[in-house]
Amino acid sequence: MPTAATQRYPTLEFVTRLQVEIDSPLELGQAAEGRRRFIPITGGSFSGPGLSGRILAGGGDWQTLRQDGTAVLEARYFLQTHEGDFIEVTNTGYRHASPAIMERLLNGEIVAPEEYYFQTTPRLQTASKNYDWLNRTIFIGDAERMPDSVIVNLFAVN
Template identity: 85%
Template sequence: MSTATSQRYPTLEFVTRLQVEVDAVLELGNTQEGRRRFIPITGGSFSGPGLSGRILSGGGDWQTLRQDGVAVLEARYFMETHEGDLIEVTNTGYRHASPPVMERLLNGEPVSPEEYYFQTTPRLQTASKSYDWLNRTIFIGDAERMPDSVIINIFAVN
């Protein structure tokens, strides 16, 4: 016999907005998995009610452009809070749109975010006691590709 329970729905809480600065794309070319690309991360900043600081250079975004037009993304980099705490970011996601819009995005042209899907699932890890809550929280990111950066609004799932 089962008992009735109330249905719960997660809510989102805005944490921070990242502006991730990127360098020129390195094209590996077509492989069995799709077209492989690497985009170096050169720096940036983040600011919001939950986290603020700078993005450190040295990370990157590994991309696979699948045959169905979906870009599968995996970015890894470090952030440093204003207090000096380090946060490791592993951010995976998907970007897709109509073929003409994807071509404009791949060429680095400005495209309105309403014209494409770009969602991520960032995983944030830190050794900082002040930011330990990052290690046990699920996040989602709503992203936008700019010609020389990526904007990501990060939300905690509650």
């Protein structure tokens, strides 16, 4: 067992803020694991001390709304930095709140982010030598749902 002198705790470093623009959900309906939806990603932008550029249209967020009220999220999309480098994002996470708050979110209403849990674990991959550090860094995303976008504050775990 580690002693207090050798115990390490991770820290978070802000990398970028993504504003992911989305379209209306496509509803598959009730499936075995829950209500299935697909939300098309139509574009967006990102800016911060570690990364800046645009989010490319064509990605999406596959969601399962479980019986316990938790939204299980899996989004995939591409970023393009201001330098022209491409970054693939696979972002999984959970969003949950009281039934009343979840209903407001599903109806596209603005809800203060402190009223619900929305955290993600993005994985970033790139062939760019400039951003190779993304391929070997763990990230945490603190997210917020807006009527026509999702905001994700991306932090590197150090």
